[in-house]
Structure formats: structure tokens, C-alpha cells
Amino acid sequence: MDRWRAALRPALPLATNHLGGDDKVTPQLISVVTSTVAQQTARPPWWRDIRILRVVVQVAATAVIGLILYVLWFNLTNNMRRIGIELGFDFLQQPVGVSVTGSDISAGSAVWRALVVGIKNTFALVVVGLPLLTIIGVLVGVARLSTNWLVAKAATIYVETLRNIPPLLVILVAFFVGILPLPTIQDPVEIFDLAIVNNRFIAVTGFTANPGFSTFMWIMLGALVVSAIVWRWRTAVFDASGKPHHRVLWSLGVMLGLGVVGFLVIGRPFELSKPVLDGRVLTGGYSGLGGYFAMLVALVLYTASHVAEIVRGSILAVPKGQTEAANALALSGFQRLRHVTLPQAMRIALPPTINQYLNYVKNTSLGIAVGYSEVTLIAFQAVGNGRPAPQMVLILMASYLVFSLVISAVVNVLNRRLQLVTQ
Amino acid sequence: MKTTKLLAVLAALALVLAACTEAADTTTTLGDPGTTEAGAEEPTTTAGGGEEPTTTAGGQAPAGDTLAEVQSRGALNCGVNDAVPGFGFRDPDGNFVGFDIDFCKAVAAAVLGDPEAVEYVPLNAQQRFTALQSGEIDVLIRNTTWTSSRDGGEGATFAHTTFFDGQGMMVRAEDGFASIDDMANTSICSLTGTTTEQNVTDRFGDVPFELLTFEDNEVLQQAFLAGQCDGWTSDKSQLAGVRSNFPDTEGGPDALTILDETFSKEPLGPATRDGDTQWSQIIDWVVIAIIQAEEFGIESGNVDTFADTEDVNIRRFLGLEIEDDEGNVTVFESGLGLEPGWGADVIAAVGNYAEIYARNVGPDTPLGLERGPNSLWTDGGLLYAPPYR
Numbered sequence A: 001m002d003r004w005r006a007a008l009r010p011a012l013p014l015a016t017n018h019l020g021g022d023d024k025v026t027p028q029l030i031s032v033v034t035s036t037v038a039q040q041t042a043r044p045p046w047w048r049d050i051r052i053l054r055v056v057v058q059v060a061a062t063a064v065i066g067l068i069l070y071v072l073w074f075n076l077t078n079n080m081r082r083i084g085i086e087l088g089f090d091f092l093q094q095p096v097g098v099s100v101t102g103s104d105i106s107a108g109s110a111v112w113r114a115l116v117v118g119i120k121n122t123f124a125l126v127v128v129g130l131p132l133l134t135i136i137g138v139l140v141g142v143a144r145l146s147t148n149w150l151v152a153k154a155a156t157i158y159v160e161t162l163r164n165i166p167p168l169l170v171i172l173v174a175f176f177v178g179i180l181p182l183p184t185i186q187d188p189v190e191i192f193d194l195a196i197v198n199n200r201f202i203a204v205t206g207f208t209a210n211p212g213f214s215t216f217m218w219i220m221l222g223a224l225v226v227s228a229i230v231w232r233w234r235t236a237v238f239d240a241s242g243k244p245h246h247r248v249l250w251s252l253g254v255m256l257g258l259g260v261v262g263f264l265v266i267g268r269p270f271e272l273s274k275p276v277l278d279g280r281v282l283t284g285g286y287s288g289l290g291g292y293f294a295m296l297v298a299l300v301l302y303t304a305s306h307v308a309e310i311v312r313g314s315i316l317a318v319p320k321g322q323t324e325a326a327n328a329l330a331l332s333g334f335q336r337l338r339h340v341t342l343p344q345a346m347r348i349a350l351p352p353t354i355n356q357y358l359n360y361v362k363n364t365s366l367g368i369a370v371g372y373s374e375v376t377l378i379a380f381q382a383v384g385n386g387r388p389a390p391q392m393v394l395i396l397m398a399s400y401l402v403f404s405l406v407i408s409a410v411v412n413v414l415n416r417r418l419q420l421v422t423q
Numbered sequence B: 001m002k003t004t005k006l007l008a009v010l011a012a013l014a015l016v017l018a019a020c021t022e023a024a025d026t027t028t029t030l031g032d033p034g035t036t037e038a039g040a041e042e043p044t045t046t047a048g049g050g051e052e053p054t055t056t057a058g059g060q061a062p063a064g065d066t067l068a069e070v071q072s073r074g075a076l077n078c079g080v081n082d083a084v085p086g087f088g089f090r091d092p093d094g095n096f097v098g099f100d101i102d103f104c105k106a107v108a109a110a111v112l113g114d115p116e117a118v119e120y121v122p123l124n125a126q127q128r129f130t131a132l133q134s135g136e137i138d139v140l141i142r143n144t145t146w147t148s149s150r151d152g153g154e155g156a157t158f159a160h161t162t163f164f165d166g167q168g169m170m171v172r173a174e175d176g177f178a179s180i181d182d183m184a185n186t187s188i189c190s191l192t193g194t195t196t197e198q199n200v201t202d203r204f205g206d207v208p209f210e211l212l213t214f215e216d217n218e219v220l221q222q223a224f225l226a227g228q229c230d231g232w233t234s235d236k237s238q239l240a241g242v243r244s245n246f247p248d249t250e251g252g253p254d255a256l257t258i259l260d261e262t263f264s265k266e267p268l269g270p271a272t273r274d275g276d277t278q279w280s281q282i283i284d285w286v287v288i289a290i291i292q293a294e295e296f297g298i299e300s301g302n303v304d305t306f307a308d309t310e311d312v313n314i315r316r317f318l319g320l321e322i323e324d325d326e327g328n329v330t331v332f333e334s335g336l337g338l339e340p341g342w343g344a345d346v347i348a349a350v351g352n353y354a355e356i357y358a359r360n361v362g363p364d365t366p367l368g369l370e371r372g373p374n375s376l377w378t379d380g381g382l383l384y385a386p387p388y389r
Helices: A002-011 A013-019 A027-040 A051-083 A111-144 A149-163 A167-179 A212-243 A247-266 A290-317 A320-328 A333-368 A375-385 A389-418 B005-017 B032-040 B066-073 B099-112 B128-134 B146-150 B197-205 B217-226 B238-243 B277-296 B304-310 B312-318 B341-352 B353-360
Strands: A190-191 A195-197 A201-204 A205-210 A270-273 A276-278 A281-283 A287-289 B074-082 B086-090 B118-123 B155-159 B163-165 B167-172 B187-191 B210-214 B231-235 B256-258 B266-268 B271-273 B321-323 B329-331
Touching: A013 B167, A111 A149, A111 A290, A111 A333, A111 A375, A111 A389, A149 A276, A167 A290, A167 A333, A167 B217, A201 A290, A201 B256, A270 A287, A281 B155, A287 A290, A290 A333, A290 B074, A333 A375, A333 A389, A375 B329, B032 B321, B066 B099, B066 B277, B074 B128, B086 B099, B099 B118, B099 B341, B099 B353, B118 B187, B128 B155, B146 B155, B146 B197, B167 B238, B187 B197, B187 B217, B197 B210, B197 B231, B210 B217, B231 B238, B238 B256, B256 B304, B271 B277, B277 B312, B304 B312, B304 B341, B312 B321, B312 B341
Parallel strands: B074 B118, B187 B210, B187 B231
Antiparallel strands: A190 A195, A195 A201, A201 A287, A205 A270, A276 A281, B155 B271, B163 B266, B167 B231, B167 B256, B321 B329
């Protein structure tokens, strides 16, 4: 009897329910049911068998997707061949034919080298932009919740203005209003010899490496390790004795001390390099083109307005009891923010912020509007000069995908570290 | 004239999505949306595509008798530009005016005896060859550069060049650059994805310079105005157009100088469909006649005064009676299929090359272009008319 019941349960749940409890099964009912089951065999027909259907559906779905991809691929290659567009990626080795601003790419350089310059230029926007927009976003987000009327309103106006304008418009405004009106290169503004500002580029004092710089970098790496050990030691002291740890001061002090020692031992491994403008030729310092700063300012401000909203929402999402508890402990407003509210808000804010980071990366492709040689501009430049568009679009997609995946990976690791272990 | 990035993306998409039917749409894959629109919103082309059922698949134009077709229709369908001042443009009254337009009129005068019997079909750069291939227009006269791939791949046949253009450099007069050789380390603006970029890179060679490229002419102009770039490079005729419209608040046209040097070849001329040799030759010889007339000194104003000329070459050109040594009187017949004396009709209608040039783009017009290479060969230019005999 148990054997029948086991067979019945998956196939005829209603029947088994109808049969009720174990000991109320009448022999008559059993005989009716068992006879039908015997006729149908223990398993339903294959077109109703969930185990088969599962496999069949998955195979079919895969086949359909594969077919669609195949048709698209067939169309692409066939149409390309018919129109006479070259297949393959051999063109990457051919000369690019145009010079690229702010790089050593000239007419004879290979196409792939120009693309690498474009990717570097995109990266230059990303690596500076993401930290900047995070800082501005958090500050504005906190400011929107400020009890100071002026601060809160200013932050609101900032967010609501930028959030509701297409990024291309923000970029063009930054270019026309922020960059072009700067003095010309013939009459630049020089700030104490340390920076040169004109509407072509902005150059600031930087460093140049001397011989021995790599040795110095190894020393600094060692110093980092030592200061990390010192950090742990001070933490241990604090945990054990309750004495103030001052671990930030300690670590920085160790690092700085070792750095100074290394600097003196090697003998000037690097030195200051001031920007010098001779006619139109700039030497020394770090410099960025006008288009770069237009892009950076516009995209950072634009994306920060979105991040600010995320931060504000996340702070509001921290349970009110947390704030009340902090108040009960007589923490100051800043201490409450620093130790109670923000750490918890951050956990909520991080996942949606990744989206904004990715949007920022994708929006850098608008650099073509203001003549900033990021990867999209380089790609379209090459397409305009006879390179095959389908392959170039594929390369562009791949570049942005890599940017996005790396950023997601980094932030996701961070996210995992931040989540409460107990949850 | 130049590929835009949007087109590139659309083309890429079209390549992926276009169903692979080998028939019918071979020539229109790249320009689909454009051409359909052009057909739809252009009611002036009644005589065009509609009555051309002979248009075959694969873009191979009908090797038909375009001349007979144009004459029976009573109007010439001329593909033109409507946005380049001096070359092809609509005046405030909506009439087409310009250098290229005058050549359309010349063809109409030669073929139909009436320079006004022209249906103008405004086309953009991407539409123009499709319009030609599909038979929507009889001749394309739209500042089109003669290149080998267009002659070959686009199925067009180019006629005698009407305007020898080339890429030039425009600078601010106050900067005092006299030559591109003086412009080391300068910043040059151009449009993204154009042959212009390649030409200027080649021109500078090893001389360091910064190339700033913009997608949009308006942004480029603002950057140039603000001094972000020292030079603006494009086709010289286009630079002349920009210069002639330069705002007075910025000093007007005199604030800008177009350097003499020309560093690319852009021969602009009419194009016809492959496969109708007679028609192509007619277009060829209309252009040649206009050049020849300048060489003869025949103008629209004085063409009648040549009736008694003794010069047999001119008598042939104008279709006048010629008496040979035996006293036989004949009229020169070129065999092109046109009425004798069509040369006189053309000159009476639009004038000779010098007149067309002076009227549309010459020194007295806003464009103010010197003749330069567009002078007669006798003046050191490139205009050379094969003999009319």
C-alpha cells in the first residue's frame, strides 16, 4: 500500500488528498485508483512529464536563441561581403591616418594603438571622476537633510536642476560656459608659477621621476606594510588596555618617516615639475585638455546629483531608533552621522550607486561632442576614414563592457565586506 | 560629403538586421531611410522614379536612352545641393541659385533649348548616389568629388570637372600665419570622421600639431571663435562660405584669412549613371562648351555678334554655316544627338565659365574666391577644353 501511495503522490495529488489520512483509505477506492494508474503506467505521457518538458523547453530556448544569433550573424557577414566591407580584424594593424590630440599617435600609428589611447582617455575620466562624484554626492545628499535652511535649499536646487537635464546638454554648457570663455593660449592665466589656465588646457605642477624612483616606490611599499603592522599593534593596545590608539597618526607618521628617510637615502628620486608655456608649447607638470575638464566637470556634477538622491534616501532608510539611540548617548550631530547613520546608510546606498558609476562610464562616450578623444570618438573617427563600422562597434561594446564589469566587481567586493555578517 | 558617426552606427545595425534578400534593395542598404524620405517628400520629382519601371535589381541602372526620355518629358531632373551658398542654395524667394545650378540650366538649354526646364531635386550627401542609380535624377550636379571608388563602386560616370576644389586652412588674420609651415605646435579644428582629418595630418607630417575634431560645425565654430584652435581646415569653397557669413561682432570676414595653400584634390563635377554613354558625353560636352566659350571670348551678352565671324572654330561651335573650298555650305554636326547650335543656346542662357564663376563664387560675391586653378589653361589654370571639331 505504501508503494502505491508513493507513486500516486506526485502524479495525482488531488486523488491522494481526497483519500485523506493514512488509515481512512478504503480498499474500494484503492482498487479504482490503482487500476487507472496501472493503465496509465506510473509516469505521465512524455508530453506532460515535467522532467522531460524541462529539458525540452531549455533545449528549444537555446536553439531559438542560437538560431536568432545565427540569422543575425549570417545577415551581417553576408551583407558586409555584398557591400564589400572587410570581415575580420586585420584593419587594426593598418595605419590610422589621423593624429590624435594629446598623444603621440600620428598618421602612421596602427589603429589599435589609437584605440588604446582612446581607452586611456576614457579611463582618465573614470578614475578621477568616480571618487569626485562620490564625495560630492555624499556631501550634497547629507546637505539636503540639513536643518540649515540655506544649505538644504541650495542642495535641493543643485540636485533638481542637474538631475533633470540631459547629460549632453550639461556637457555642452560646461564647454561653452566653463571652458571656451577662459583666456586664450596667447594670454593665459598663470597662478604663482604653479598652474597655467587657458581654454586649450589646464596644467598644474606635478612630479617627474628621477633615476632611483622605482627603488623609492619599493621602499614606500615596505613602508605601507610596516604602517599596517603598526595599525594592528595600536588596535591591539587599544583593545587590551583601552588607551587611546591614535592609529591613524601612528601609521601616517611611520609612513611619512620612512618616506623621508628613503627620499634622503636615494637622493631626490623625484622632483617637482612646474608647467612652462613657451609660445604654444607646454612642458612639465600635469595637464588636461579643455574638452577633458568640460567632460569631467559636467559628468561629475550630473552623476553626483543622482548619487546625492541615493545617499539622502539611504540615510532616511536607517531606522529612526538608531538616531534616537545615538542622541541618547549624547553624540554630537557629526558623531552621529560619522559613527551611526552613515555607516548604515552606506550599506543601503552602495548597490544603486554602482548603477550611477556605470552610467558615468557610459556617458563618457559623449566626449565626441566637445572634441575629447575618448574611445568612442577615436572609433568613429576611424569609421569615418574607411574602417569597418561593425567591428568598431563590437570593439566599443567590448571596451565599455570591460569598464563596467571591473567597476561592478570592485564595488561588489566592497559591498560584500560592508554587509553585516549577522544578516 | 562625409560620413557621420550616426550613419556608421545605422549602417552597422542595418547590416545586422537587414534580411538577406539578394534582390531588390542591393544599393539601398546603407541609405534606406534617407532615400525613402527623399522620394516621399519631394513632389517635384513626378517624372522621376514613378515612370521608371525599368530600374532593375542590383543597382544596375537601365542602359536606357536618357536623352530621349528627358526630351519627351520636357524637363531635366537635376540632383543638387540646397545648403551650400554659392554652389547650390535656395535664395530667399525659394529659387535655386549657384554655380552647380547654372550647370543644370546649361544642360537643360543644350538638351531642351530652355534653361528653366529643370526640376531641381535637393539631395543630401548620402542620398545622392542612390538617387542617381535609381533613376530619380538624370544628372547629379552637387559639389561631388570625383574619386575612383565613386566612379567604380557607386556606378557613376563623372563628366568634365566643373570646379577644382581642395582642402585649405583658415586662420584668424590677427595671428599672422602666412603658411601652414608657420603653424608648428598650433591646434587645428576639423570635423570628426572626415577625409579632412587625414589630409591635414598628412600635410603636417612630422611637424607637431594638435588636431581637435568636432562632430558638429556649430560647436567647431564656437571653439574656433573662442581661440581653442588656431586653424580651421575644410574644403576651401566651404571655408569661403563660412568666412563670408562670419559674424560682424567678431570682425566680419576680414578677421579671417584663408591660406593660399591647397593640400588635397577635390575635383567637383557632374555625374551620370553608368551605361548611357551618349548621355554622359552630352553632359561632358556641355561643361566643355562653357569652358570653350571663355576661351573664344564668347559671352552671354555678345554671342549674337559672332554671326559674321570668320573663325571657323567659332562658326562650328555656334552651329553657323560653313562654306568649304568647293562652295558647299554645311553645318557642323558633332553627332552627340543635339541640335546644331546648342553651344550658342548654352552660352546665351548661362554665359561662359568666367561669367558663371564671377556670378556665383567670384571675387565680387560674398564667397570672394579667386579663379586659382579654375582659370583657363592659357592663364595657368586647369581648365582645358578638348577641341570642338
